[in-house]
Amino acid sequence: MQKSFIKGIVIAVGGFVFLNCSSVNKVKSKSDVPSLKEAFKSDFFIGTALNTAQIEEKVPGAAVLVPKQFNAVTPENIMKAEVIHPEWNRYNFELSDKLVAYAKKNKIVVNAHTLIWHSQLPQFVRRIKDADSVRMFFNEHITTIASRYDGQVYSWDVVNEALNEDGTMRRSIFLDKLGDDFVVEAFRLAQKAAPNTKLYYNDYNIEQPKKRAGAIALIKKIQAAGVRIDGVGIQGHWHINHLPLKDIEESILEFSALGIDVMFTELDLSVLPNPRDIVGADVNQRAAYEAKLNPYTAGLPDSVQTQLAKSYEDVFRLFLKHKDKISRITFWGVDDGQSWLNGFPVRGRTNYPLLFDKEFKPKPAFYSVIALKSKGK
Numbered sequence: 001m002q003k004s005f006i007k008g009i010v011i012a013v014g015g016f017v018f019l020n021c022s023s024v025n026k027v028k029s030k031s032d033v034p035s036l037k038e039a040f041k042s043d044f045f046i047g048t049a050l051n052t053a054q055i056e057e058k059v060p061g062a063a064v065l066v067p068k069q070f071n072a073v074t075p076e077n078i079m080k081a082e083v084i085h086p087e088w089n090r091y092n093f094e095l096s097d098k099l100v101a102y103a104k105k106n107k108i109v110v111n112a113h114t115l116i117w118h119s120q121l122p123q124f125v126r127r128i129k130d131a132d133s134v135r136m137f138f139n140e141h142i143t144t145i146a147s148r149y150d151g152q153v154y155s156w157d158v159v160n161e162a163l164n165e166d167g168t169m170r171r172s173i174f175l176d177k178l179g180d181d182f183v184v185e186a187f188r189l190a191q192k193a194a195p196n197t198k199l200y201y202n203d204y205n206i207e208q209p210k211k212r213a214g215a216i217a218l219i220k221k222i223q224a225a226g227v228r229i230d231g232v233g234i235q236g237h238w239h240i241n242h243l244p245l246k247d248i249e250e251s252i253l254e255f256s257a258l259g260i261d262v263m264f265t266e267l268d269l270s271v272l273p274n275p276r277d278i279v280g281a282d283v284n285q286r287a288a289y290e291a292k293l294n295p296y297t298a299g300l301p302d303s304v305q306t307q308l309a310k311s312y313e314d315v316f317r318l319f320l321k322h323k324d325k326i327s328r329i330t331f332w333g334v335d336d337g338q339s340w341l342n343g344f345p346v347r348g349r350t351n352y353p354l355l356f357d358k359e360f361k362p363k364p365a366f367y368s369v370i371a372l373k374s375k376g377k
């Protein structure tokens with residue numbers, strides 16, 4: 001009787017110890033995954049782009065990961081004109097209000113994207129023929145949206161992708177109907193509507209010399225007009241085989257010499273073969289699917305995984321070198337499964353461009369970035 005009582009206690013205590021150990025282990029293994037936003041908290045914001053399901057917290061993996069890893073979010077699509085302003089007299093603020101509430105709840109800043117962009121325009125704008133109506137849309141769109149979220153969002157990409165690769169102004173409905181000054185005018189309107197929000201110009205490939213010179217001229221023009229511009233976003237859609245480190249460093253120096261913040265706003269590193277050497281993010285550039293363009297459907301080989309980790313390490317080492325000039329690094333997506341690069345420039349591929357895999361697990365690239373801080377490399 002006594003024996004079995006003691007045995008019972010031993011089992012109970014053993015069970016308690018076992019349970020405790022396993023729950024400690026669980027807690028430990030969770031907290032063992034370091035946090036990007038913690039690691040870089042004295043350097044720059046660490047952001048991610050969120051899609052609709054993630055904003056609505058319908059993706060359990062993202063709902064757990066995002067508040068732990070990131071302190072800045074950019075809406076991947078829901079603040080673009082075709083979603084937020086579908087008809088002349090109708091705005092749809094449902095999802096952007098949700099985003100703002102989600103960010104507030106999780107103490108995350110919102111980098112709103114984007115007020116003026118030639119792409120993803122609503123049908124009614126694409127049908128407009130006369131300049132006065134374009135001007136009316138332009139004024140009302142910027143004023144209504146920017147004032148609604150003033151002080152609620154941290155920043156706006158006021159104008160997105162207004163430049164060609166050679167640094168000249170890209171042809172668009174805005175350039176055609178409003179003329180060269182439309183970028184200055186967009187910032188002027190945004191400044192009036194959103195005095196408490198930072199205002200940025202955002203583009204891809206502006207680390208490249210010719211396009212960079214165009215961006216610098218554009219920013220100087222805004223400044224010369226006495227209009228506020230607080231920063232420039234270099235998107236950062238690059239490839240592990242062509243990481244333009246020298247151009248990136250020169251851009252950080254040249255843009256920050258204009259007295260504005262420099263950000264990397266849509267960072268991802270493609271690992272897939274690049275048909276026709278497409279560089280950047282012009283969504284009109286497409287190529288047809290071929291199996292040889294999609295080699296890693298069954299997983300990423302170790303050698304490529306290592307190359308990805310090394311590329312991320314190299315670029316983050318550069319970011320840290322210039323942390324006094326850089327205010328934010330945002331990844332274009334939370335996990336590989338979400339990335340637009342599974343569909344661009346070839347539809348239906350399996351790409352691996354981010355720090356978390358499609359199961360939301362940190363990849364070797366995540367650890368190589370974190371190690372730059374933990375080992376003080």
Ligand code: 9MR
Pocket residue numbers: 076077119120160204235266281283340
């Ligand atoms: O990631 C976005 C994708 O879901 C959209 O289909 C696409 C439509 O144009 O836009 C993507 O995001 C773009 C961003 O808004 C601006 N820079 C380039 C990004 C990748 O195309």
